Amino acid sequence: MRGAQRLRGIDTHLMTAAQGDYLEQLAQFVLRTPLDAIPASVIARTKAIVIDTLPVIAAGMRSPNLVSLCERQLLNAAPGVAWVIGAGRVTNPLDAAMLNGIAGAWFDYDEGNFLANGHPGIQVIPAALATAQMHHASGAALLGAIALGYEAVARIGAATKMKLIINPHGTYGVIGAALAVARLSGLDPAQGRELASLAASSCMATNRHTMLNGATVRNFYAGHSGFMGQMAVRLVQSGFTGPADGVNTTFSLVLGDGFAPATCVERLGERWLLTEGYLKLYPTARYVHSAIDAFIDALARYSEEALDPALVERIDVRAYELAAFLKNKTVTNWFGTRFSIPFAFATILVGKRNGLEAFGDEAVADPEVQALAQRVEVSADAALTARYPREQPVAVTIRLRDGRVLDGTCRITSGEPGNPYPPGLVEAKYDALAHPIWGEQRSRWLRRAISEMENCPDVAKLVDFAP
Numbered sequence: 001m002r003g004a005q006r007l008r009g010i011d012t013h014l015m016t017a018a019q020g021d022y023l024e025q026l027a028q029f030v031l032r033t034p035l036d037a038i039p040a041s042v043i044a045r046t047k048a049i050v051i052d053t054l055p056v057i058a059a060g061m062r063s064p065n066l067v068s069l070c071e072r073q074l075l076n077a078a079p080g081v082a083w084v085i086g087a088g089r090v091t092n093p094l095d096a097a098m099l100n101g102i103a104g105a106w107f108d109y110d111e112g113n114f115l116a117n118g119h120p121g122i123q124v125i126p127a128a129l130a131t132a133q134m135h136h137a138s139g140a141a142l143l144g145a146i147a148l149g150y151e152a153v154a155r156i157g158a159a160t161k162m163k164l165i166i167n168p169h170g171t172y173g174v175i176g177a178a179l180a181v182a183r184l185s186g187l188d189p190a191q192g193r194e195l196a197s198l199a200a201s202s203c204m205a206t207n208r209h210t211m212l213n214g215a216t217v218r219n220f221y222a223g224h225s226g227f228m229g230q231m232a233v234r235l236v237q238s239g240f241t242g243p244a245d246g247v248n249t250t251f252s253l254v255l256g257d258g259f260a261p262a263t264c265v266e267r268l269g270e271r272w273l274l275t276e277g278y279l280k281l282y283p284t285a286r287y288v289h290s291a292i293d294a295f296i297d298a299l300a301r302y303s304e305e306a307l308d309p310a311l312v313e314r315i316d317v318r319a320y321e322l323a324a325f326l327k328n329k330t331v332t333n334w335f336g337t338r339f340s341i342p343f344a345f346a347t348i349l350v351g352k353r354n355g356l357e358a359f360g361d362e363a364v365a366d367p368e369v370q371a372l373a374q375r376v377e378v379s380a381d382a383a384l385t386a387r388y389p390r391e392q393p394v395a396v397t398i399r400l401r402d403g404r405v406l407d408g409t410c411r412i413t414s415g416e417p418g419n420p421y422p423p424g425l426v427e428a429k430y431d432a433l434a435h436p437i438w439g440e441q442r443s444r445w446l447r448r449a450i451s452e453m454e455n456c457p458d459v460a461k462l463v464d465f466a467p
Contacts, residue, residue: 022261023264026152026268027179027193027195028192028193029269030152031189031192038144039272042274045274046143046274047451048279048426049150049277049279051447051450053110054434057104058433059437060103063103063106066102066106073099079091081133082097084096085103088466097130097227097230098223099223100125100129100130101126101225102220102223105221107283108338110122112280113276113277114277114389114416116155116273117158119222120173123226124173124177124225128177129459130226132145137459145180146180147274149179152179153175153176156172161258162256164325166206166256167206167218170204170222170224170225171221172251174200187233187236194242196242197244197246200246201249206218211336212336214334215335216335247259281425283356284359285339288340291317291326291378292348294408315342315377316377316396317341317376317378319380320384320387324378324381326339328340331364333364337363343359343373344359345376350366392416393411394409394410430443446462
């Protein structure tokens with residue numbers, strides 16, 4: 001009986017897919033929209049995302065695991081002109097996009113979007129950049145491909161009721177990467193729908209337990225988007241076909257518990273989700289940022305100079321569901337620190353720091369940090385969850401041993417359009433990451449080149465060095 005009901009559900013799903021043309025609209029939007037039809041505000045935001053993303057990739061590429069992977073992956077790789085960012089090397093676009101995607105996700109410091117339920121930038125930028133460099137495309141063409149590919153990722157993400165266990169990296173990012181690559185590769189727009197359906201049928205079955213367990217295979221998921229997005233284009237160019245609607249099938253029946261096709265095209269070309277994302281100032285999952293904001297708000301209620309961690313009896317956190325998922329108290333390695341609200345509170349309060357050094361192995365080894373993390377209790381609140389993603393509400397209560405109570409809240413996470421960062425903080429992040437890798441002068445050259453990218457005739461020569 002259950003099998004028959006399941007088959008009827010699939011039949012209904014296929015009939016619904018056949019009746020709609022949302023996928024055709026989305027594919028044609030990416031492949032046919034003229035560059036001059038993209039608003040200046042969208043192009044400006046695209047540049048800001050690229051400027052933020054490249055040093056994040058470079059920092060990840062300098063980690064021991066990525067250094068080792070680069071050596072192994074590039075040992076006998078086909079040559080090319082695509083940057084392996086942070087390694088100072090160039091290679092073929094498939095390997096470059098994969099390595100840059102992995103490195104960009106490494107420290108969980110990359111751009112993201114609450115409405116998209118993920119990180120569209122790191123799914124699209126590596127594939128688009130590598131392809132543009134392979135084709136010696138202009139900077140203007142690259143900016144258009146990134147902006148439109150991002151929008152495809154964001155809208156499919158917004159339309160999906162993703163299963164809680166699924167990590168969004170390597171899922172709908174494959175579709176956005178594929179469409180961006182198709183635009184840069186001159187794919188016949190008539191093949192756009194086929195490409196989107198095929199790309200959606202090659203997403204990964206990811207899981208969030210990789211985050212809770214500190215398993216760095218999670219970072220490969222973003223690399224898969226860049227690699228598979230290019231492969232999807234090659235498959236379609238070679239005559240491979242996808243199912244009737246791979247997007248709806250994958251995200252309503254496989255990776256998601258529901259999919260709203262109309263959301264993908266609602267006000268398409270009028271409202272740009274790309275402009276409604278965030279850049280990170282903490283190297284943690286974005287949901288942790290909401291809790292950190294509430295924690296800092298609570299600490300501001302302390303009247304003395306600085307709160308001694310020893311005075312804290314316990315900390316209670318009420319949060320929307322996705323934030324409450326990150327409640328692990330016992331973190332065993334640097335990667336696990338990115339996905340633990342208790343650890344974030346402890347390392348910030350004990351070490352009085354919040355950058356990369358606050359979420360490294362030295363902080364993990366600090367017994368005072370680990371002890372304080374054990375005194376943090378995180379729970380999901382249904383009323384707060386109902387307000388997400390329009391708001392990202394978290395309430396924090398710090399109970400001190402002398403009986404005092406410090407309360408703090410977050411309604412809109414800092415860095416969101418409704419709660420922008422103070423001037424200079426994003427620029428300081430760029431400098432902190434870029435200067436140790438490229439030096440101050442080269443870092444400035446790269447930043448300026450990206451900010452003027454529309455004037456570059458060949459992005460393979462965007463700057464006179466391989467970052």
